[in-house]
Amino acid sequence: GAVVSQHPSRVICKSGTSVKIECRSLDFQATTMFWYRQFPKQSLMLMATSNEGSKATYEQGVEKDKFLINHASLTLSTLTVTSAHPEDSSFYICSARRRGNYGYTFGSGTRLTVV
């Protein structure tokens, strides 16, 4: 079955530093990658959608200069949280979708804590 490997699973960083989260599709080509964020006791909120080789589309209220998304290949997408602050502490999850297939495969998530 389709697998998306997400790393790191957990990261603690100091306020003001940047953190990169990677999602790799191991056995399929992810033409679209969705990045979600989930705060405690809340739903997954879509942050942005990226298609391979093109710029990401950000949801309203998500700062594109703060959350940098790169989807340079069909098997790798990255989310970089720049100048992280404690309010960025959250659970970040990627989800990959294949061309012509309506299935969505989720990464295992990254729990970010900014201190």
Place this chain on the structure above:
Amino acid sequence: RKEVEQDPGPFNVPEGATVAFNCTYSNSASQSFFWYRQDCRKEPKLLMSVYSSGNEDGRFTAQLNRASQYISLLIRDSKLSDSATYLCVVGEGAEYGNKLVFGAGTILRVKS
């Protein structure tokens, strides 16, 4: 108004009970419908897709009413392992970016 609304619960039920969850969605153009299960501090996992004709997978039955924009999930003979948060999820079409929109989830606690 939230795009996908669910009763947050928690639903506390004994083992063996039958429990039902409901969900409503606001976008009448939504194209696909799902129930996901999320365990604490984990990624969501697909439980089942939901079709207009209704569908069943073992102890789980899902129903969709497009006219009312309403989705349901019925769990029969609840097991302790069913304890989790159940997410109602709606898939948008290409004009909306083919994205999934998640409800906030309904917490189920099954007790012995």
